[in-house]
Amino acid sequence: MSVTAAKGFTASGIAAGIKENGNPDLALVVNNGPRLAAAGVFTSNRVKAAPVLWSEQVLKGGLVSAVVLNSGGANACTGPKGFQDTHATAEKVAEVLGHNAGEVAVASTGLIGLLLPMDKLLPGVVAAAQQLTEHGGEKAAIAIKTTDSVHKTSVVTKDGWTVGGMAKGAGMLAPGLATMLVVLTTDADVESDVLDMALRAATRTTFDRVDSDGCMSTNDTVLLLASGASQAAPEYAEFAEAVRAVCDDLGQQLIRDAEGASKDIKVEVINAASEDDAVEVGRSIARNNLLKCAIHGEDPNWGRVLSAIGTTQAAFEPDQLNVAINGVWVCENGGVGDDRDKVDMRYREVHIVADLAAGQETATIWTNDLTADYVHENSAYSS
Amino acid sequence: MSVTAAKGFTASGIAAGIKENGNPDLALVVNNGPRLAAAGVFTSNRVKAAPVLWSEQVLKGGLVSAVVLNSGGANACTGPKGFQDTHATAEKVAEVLGHNAGEVAVASTGLIGLLLPMDKLLPGVVAAAQQLTEHGGEKAAIAIKTTDSVHKTSVVTKDGWTVGGMAKGAGMLAPGLATMLVVLTTDADVESDVLDMALRAATRTTFDRVDSDGCMSTNDTVLLLASGASQAAPEYAEFAEAVRAVCDDLGQQLIRDAEGASKDIKVEVINAASEDDAVEVGRSIARNNLLKCAIHGEDPNWGRVLSAIGTTQAAFEPDQLNVAINGVWVCENGGVGDDRDKVDMRYREVHIVADLAAGQETATIWTNDLTADYVHENSAYSS
Numbered sequence: 154m155s156v157t158a159a160k161g162f163t164a165s166g167i168a169a170g171i172k173e174n175g176n177p178d179l180a181l182v183v184n185n186g187p188r189l190a191a192a193g194v195f196t197s198n199r200v201k202a203a204p205v206l207w208s209e210q211v212l213k214g215g216l217v218s219a220v221v222l223n224s225g226g227a228n229a230c231t232g233p234k235g236f237q238d239t240h241a242t243a244e245k246v247a248e249v250l251g252h253n254a255g256e257v258a259v260a261s262t263g264l265i266g267l268l269l270p271m272d273k274l275l276p277g278v279v280a281a282a283q284q285l286t287e288h289g290g291e292k293a294a295i296a297i298k299t300t301d302s303v304h305k306t307s308v309v310t311k312d313g314w315t316v317g318g319m320a321k322g323a324g325m326l327a328p329g330l331a332t333m334l335v336v337l338t339t340d341a342d343v344e345s346d347v348l349d350m351a352l353r354a355a356t357r358t359t360f361d362r363v364d365s366d367g368c369m370s371t372n373d374t375v376l377l378l379a380s381g382a383s384q385a386a387p388e389y390a391e392f393a394e395a396v397r398a399v400c401d402d403l404g405q406q407l408i409r410d411a412e413g414a415s416k417d418i419k420v421e422v423i424n425a426a427s428e429d430d431a432v433e434v435g436r437s438i439a440r441n442n443l444l445k446c447a448i449h450g451e452d453p454n455w456g457r458v459l460s461a462i463g464t465t466q467a468a469f470e471p472d473q474l475n476v477a478i479n480g481v482w483v484c485e486n487g488g489v490g491d492d493r494d495k496v497d498m499r500y501r502e503v504h505i506v507a508d509l510a511a512g513q514e515t516a517t518i519w520t521n522d523l524t525a526d527y528v529h530e531n532s533a534y535s536s
Numbered sequence: 537m538s539v540t541a542a543k544g545f546t547a548s549g550i551a552a553g554i555k556e557n558g559n560p561d562l563a564l565v566v567n568n569g570p571r572l573a574a575a576g577v578f579t580s581n582r583v584k585a586a587p588v589l590w591s592e593q594v595l596k597g598g599l600v601s602a603v604v605l606n607s608g609g610a611n612a613c614t615g616p617k618g619f620q621d622t623h624a625t626a627e628k629v630a631e632v633l634g635h636n637a638g639e640v641a642v643a644s645t646g647l648i649g650l651l652l653p654m655d656k657l658l659p660g661v662v663a664a665a666q667q668l669t670e671h672g673g674e675k676a677a678i679a680i681k682t683t684d685s686v687h688k689t690s691v692v693t694k695d696g697w698t699v700g701g702m703a704k705g706a707g708m709l710a711p712g713l714a715t716m717l718v719v720l721t722t723d724a725d726v727e728s729d730v731l732d733m734a735l736r737a738a739t740r741t742t743f744d745r746v747d748s749d750g751c752m753s754t755n756d757t758v759l760l761l762a763s764g765a766s767q768a769a770p771e772y773a774e775f776a777e778a779v780r781a782v783c784d785d786l787g788q789q790l791i792r793d794a795e796g797a798s799k800d801i802k803v804e805v806i807n808a809a810s811e812d813d814a815v816e817v818g819r820s821i822a823r824n825n826l827l828k829c830a831i832h833g834e835d836p837n838w839g840r841v842l843s844a845i846g847t848t849q850a851a852f853e854p855d856q857l858n859v860a861i862n863g864v865w866v867c868e869n870g871g872v873g874d875d876r877d878k879v880d881m882r883y884r885e886v887h888i889v890a891d892l893a894a895g896q897e898t899a900t901i902w903t904n905d906l907t908a909d910y911v912h913e914n915s916a917y918s919s
Contacts, residue, residue: 197847198843198846198847199845199846199847199848199852199854200842200843200845200846200854200857200870201846201854227839229839229842229843230838230839230842230867230870230871230872231871231872232855232869232870232871232872235871264839265837265839265840265842265843266838266839266842266867266871266872267872268872369843369846369847370843371839371842371843371846442825442906442910442914443914446910446911446913446914446915447914447915449911449915450914450915452915454648455613455649456610456612456613456647456648456649456754457648459583459612459613459648459649459754460581460583460612460648460752460753460754462582462583463581463582463583463584463752463754464580464581464582464752465582469582471582471583471584472615474583484613484649486615487583487613487615488613488614488615488618488649489613489614489615489649489650489651523825523911524911525908525911525912527825527829527911528829528832528906528907528908528910528911529908530829531825531826531829531830531833532829532830532832532833532835
């Protein structure tokens with residue numbers, strides 16, 4: 154159901170010829186109102202793709218009538234021409250739909266440093282507009298895939314209103330969001346400043362804590378559009394929780410589809426002095442290549458967990474650290490704990506708990522193992 | 537020639553039975569004076585192995601009469617018993633040689649979280665002491681190997697005095713030094729505070745800028761011992777340069793022997809506003825897994841260089857960044873530069889230049905590519 158689960162939205166996904174292999178590569182999502190409220194969060198990478206620079210400006214107005222997304226090219230590091238191309242894309246959408254270009258968000262994903270084939274993209278916008286339907290969410294989700302093996306959608310339905318969404322992303326997944334495009338829609342009647350608050354709260358504990366390979370993209374974009382078509386005005390807490398639930402579900406789908414991964418690793422940091430400490434320690438563990446290799450080899454190598462914790466500035470005493478892997482406390486008080494042979498690592502999900510014994514705060518970071526397939530996939534991406 | 541190239545030193549390397557495969561695993565380096573001056577730098581990981589905690593104390597006195605090193609076990613995360621074992625090892629060396637245990641440094645390398653087999657190690661100390669010779673440097677260098685494919689030694693000889701050394705390390709190579717043990721010796725007549733200054737200056741621009749996999753060890757130790765046996769007292773600048781040259785040579789040998797690597801990558805950051813900026817950017821590039829995979833695939837993927845630069849706090853404007861790979865400026869002014877097909881990446885050494893166009897400072901970080909062999913080697917290490 155994706156982005157068309159909520160009332161007031163139409164969408165489409167087509168093959169415009171941007172991808173040489175002929176796969177779908179252009180998606181359009183349109184908010185038919187009555188409300189056009191929107192919020193967005195973008196990559197914190199200082200090298201931002203042209204569509205990110207454009208859409209950040211659009212979102213400042215708090216109104217988005219349509220989102221056009223393409224795979225097959227990131228339009229990043231493409232200079233003034235790249236920005237002109239993004240602008241022209243928004244203008245074309247506005248022209249075809251009778252919208253204002255200043256309310257059309259643009260998102261792109263694919264290889265950095267290549268100009269988009271505008272002779273294919275602009276006619277594609279016309280074709281995509283012709284195919285807009287209330288059932289187009291699935292096709293839109295398929296059209297934004299790059300190396301994704303599956304398309305990702307999620308829907309939460311409450312009393313008379315709905316939050317739904319689609320996501321793509323399978324590599325370069327990291328801290329401040331990663332080659333990740335997400336469009337969320339809702340028919341709840343919510344103003345843009347409330348959307349913004351709910352979206353930032355949701356991404357902070359979901360997408361921001363999905364750290365597949367520590368690499369931050371130039372293109373990350375998460376948009377939340379509200380049509381108000383349900384005429385329901387939920388309480389903030391309930392609305393925010395629905396947005397969080399959809400983000401969490403999509404984030405989990407991203408991790409499960411990470412390039413070349415054979416394990417999904419849940420790094421849970423407990424008893425930290427602060428949430429910041431817990432996140433810092435979780436990220437350090439999640440980015441440790443040696444540990445990620447060990448997990449791939451089904452080796453409960455807790456020494457690598459401790460050495461990762463030791464590189465952080467978090468509050469802890471080395472001789473009070475405890476680590477559990479899949480429920481077995483293999484490290485106690487900074488040293489050897491329970492028998493590591495008890496750890497069963499045959500399944501895809503691996504659960505690491507790092508107990509800092511320094512407070513009561515907690516955070517969970519999701520990552521993947523490091524595999525030969527990851528290397529193969531990413532050593533041949535642009536060729 | 538290693539640690540016995542300088543006059544006044546004897547060394548040995550034996551198989552004590554710590555490694556189950558019977559390979560050499562215990563090394564002893566003895567300073568026979570007349571001077572016993574020493575300096576040391578240690579891992580900045582807050583989870584420090586027992587021998588690091590011990591040797592840091594020893595070095596505070598500025599005197600080291602002997603260094604005992606073992607491979608086959610890191611003695612890290614081993615609690616009070618691990619520290620007692622390190623202490624007992626130093627005491628045994630002192631007893632056998634007639635030294636003061638408070639002047640005996642200890643270094644260990646191998647798997648974290650296992651107690652050392654003291655019933656083999658202590659008799660090994662006796663055997664190693666019996667085999668001390670002025671030609672033992674090579675054997676000592678061999679005995680400290682873990683996954684190293686070759687042993688590493690380096691010597692610089694000046695007018696009447698010498699600096700020599702040995703190193704081990706092939707993985708977990710990172711910022712503040714990594715599973716790296718280094719012993720340097722000199723027969724120059726230099727006091728410990730001058731040794732300390734020269735060693736810190738040398739490691740800051742050599743070992744500290746070798747970043748094979750971003751993982752910082754619990755055991756890194758670099759020691760510099762001076763015997764004064766040459767009776768030569770060099771100028772500081774000349775002495776410091778000799779120490780730097782030996783560190784630089786050993787650092788290069790570590791990179792060339794990094795686990796599973798097929799490329800040595802020199803990341804040179806130029807025109808930075810500060811040296812700190814240059815180092816931050818260099819490390820960010822050197823740790824980007826996607827870029828490291830691309831280099832493995834001989835793909836001059838400069839977009840991944842830019843996305844790595846974009847995650848830093850360094851001073852730069854995205855549209856002024858330039859990147860050269862093996863001499864071809866593939867990125868100019870933040871966008872597409874010269875033809876990427878001109879880049880020849882067939883050889884082992886790859887040279888990336890990142891021009892920040894923000895000042896005049898520079899720094900060079902060395903790293904390796906990310907390969908399936910790295911994954912294989914590190915997913916099976918403890919089994």
